[in-house]
Amino acid sequence: MEESKETIAIIADWDADGVIAAAEIVYSQEKLGIFPVKGKKKVELIPSGPREIEHSLKNKCWDILIILDIPFSQEVSKALDDLYARGCKPKIYYFDHHPVTLENMSNIESKYNALAILGKSPTAILVRRFLDGLNIKLTPRLLNLIDAIGTLEGGGYLRNKQQVPEGIVKLAASISKALNQNKDKSIWAKYVEWASNPLPFEPSLLKGEEDFKDVIELGFEVSKESDKEIKEKAMELAMSAKNLGYIKFIDARDKWNKSGASALTSAIFKILKVTTALLTEKKEDNVRLLIIRSSKGEALKIMKNLFAMGITEDVGGHGNIAVAKIKPEITVRNLEEALRKASLQSFQEGET
Numbered sequence: 001m002e003e004s005k006e007t008i009a010i011i012a013d014w015d016a017d018g019v020i021a022a023a024e025i026v027y028s029q030e031k032l033g034i035f036p037v038k039g040k041k042k043v044e045l046i047p048s049g050p051r052e053i054e055h056s057l058k059n060k061c062w063d064i065l066i067i068l069d070i071p072f073s074q075e076v077s078k079a080l081d082d083l084y085a086r087g088c089k090p091k092i093y094y095f096d097h098h099p100v101t102l103e104n105m106s107n108i109e110s111k112y113n114a115l116a117i118l119g120k121s122p123t124a125i126l127v128r129r130f131l132d133g134l135n136i137k138l139t140p141r142l143l144n145l146i147d148a149i150g151t152l153e154g155g156g157y158l159r160n161k162q163q164v165p166e167g168i169v170k171l172a173a174s175i176s177k178a179l180n181q182n183k184d185k186s187i188w189a190k191y192v193e194w195a196s197n198p199l200p201f202e203p204s205l206l207k208g209e210e211d212f213k214d215v216i217e218l219g220f221e222v223s224k225e226s227d228k229e230i231k232e233k234a235m236e237l238a239m240s241a242k243n244l245g246y247i248k249f250i251d252a253r254d255k256w257n258k259s260g261a262s263a264l265t266s267a268i269f270k271i272l273k274v275t276t277a278l279l280t281e282k283k284e285d286n287v288r289l290l291i292i293r294s295s296k297g298e299a300l301k302i303m304k305n306l307f308a309m310g311i312t313e314d315v316g317g318h319g320n321i322a323v324a325k326i327k328p329e330i331t332v333r334n335l336e337e338a339l340r341k342a343s344l345q346s347f348q349e350g351e352t
Contacts, residue, residue, distance in 0.1 A: 006037050009044040011056060012068035013123075014183055016175040017153060018047070020124040020145045021068040021095060023195035028136050031198055035134055036064050036093060047179075047188040050316065051287075051325075054079040061088035069123035071098035071316045072108060080112055089113055095126050099300060100315055122153040139198050148172035177227070180259050230260060234267035241272060244336055245343035247302065248272050251332060253281040253288070262291055262321060269293040275302070277339055279332070288326040290335070295320060298346050305342035311335060 010025055012018035025035070026043055033040035048056040050073040057079045070076060072094075083090075092114035094101070101108070105116045119126050124146045128138060138146075147164045152172055175191055237255060241248040248268075256264060261280045269276040275294040281287070290312065292299040297319035307315045311334065312324035326335060 006063035008064045009062040011046040016172045018069040026196040065090040066093045072101040124149040238271040245340040247343040265291040265293045301346040
């Protein structure tokens with residue numbers, strides 16, 4: 001079989017869902033030579049979040065672009081528009097489960113040369129189902145890791161399945177935590193390579209295989225340190241939470257300036273046991289991010305209300321964990337008043 005000359009790139013989220021979804025595609029293409037093109041072919045791997053995707057795609061072009069677990073935000077739309085504007089029009093496969101992407105499915109497919117494979121399950125599961133339809137049999141290693149992602153992200157996926165071994169779930173969680181703390185492209189690619197390895201897990205799974213021992217152990221080490229730091233900071237910040245309607249608000253701009261803000265918000269939420277909003281600021285570009293955490297879908301509803309009020313530039317995340325960029329002209333006082341109104345509005349909507 002003549003090897004395809006088409007160039008292929010995967011751009012996927014930094015977390016474990018993005019890593020495992022990317023590994024599935026890598027296995028299908030590089031190991032089996034089935035999808036997205038016939039014949040074994042190397043794939044370019046690019047880790048990215050929605051906010052840095054414009055930079056990730058700048059001055060690059062491929063014949064096939066596979067987007068995994070990245071919400072279709074304004075930044076993503078602009079990045080794809082810019083790609084097309086300079087004459088680069090790849091075939092796009094867009095796998096995702098974020099609400100904002102589901103809402104834009106018809107727009108994605110009509111505006112770009114794209115096939116959108118979307119749903120409410122984690123992206124790794126969406127990819128697995130798609131590959132199942134092509135009669136591609138994944139390795140036990142990948143299937144175990146996909147089940148671990150299902151356990152971590154929930155959604156009732158494992159309701160009728162056997163429980164996933166705790167060690168594998170911890171391993172998947174450690175991947176997300178390690179990459180959240182240290183966004184190192186080479187480490188991300190190493191995780192993808194390890195997950196796509198066709199060999200079965202060794203009995204000493206948690207120690208990792210020799211070739212990948214350092215990166216696996218790093219994940220567990222960083223995960224342990226991260227958990228401790230976030231727990232301590234959450235206890236401190238929970239004390240300063242301000243009541244705004246049906247939400248607790250914490251201004252953490254001068255108290256937390258590193259990655260892991262979503263995990264920190266979740267940790268505070270577990271302490272306060274009420275819908276929680278955390279304001280952070282990225283010092284390098286002065287971008288303020290608001291993260292809302294809830295238990296019954298209020299987070300995304302409140303964030304959508306804030307967007308409708310003109311407070312945020314976008315809306316991202318899921319029902320119980322939503323993230324948005326605050327507009328530059330909005331003051332903290334403006335934000336607090338809007339949060340109060342948005343939380344009350346969300347509560348009233350839930351009552352009707």
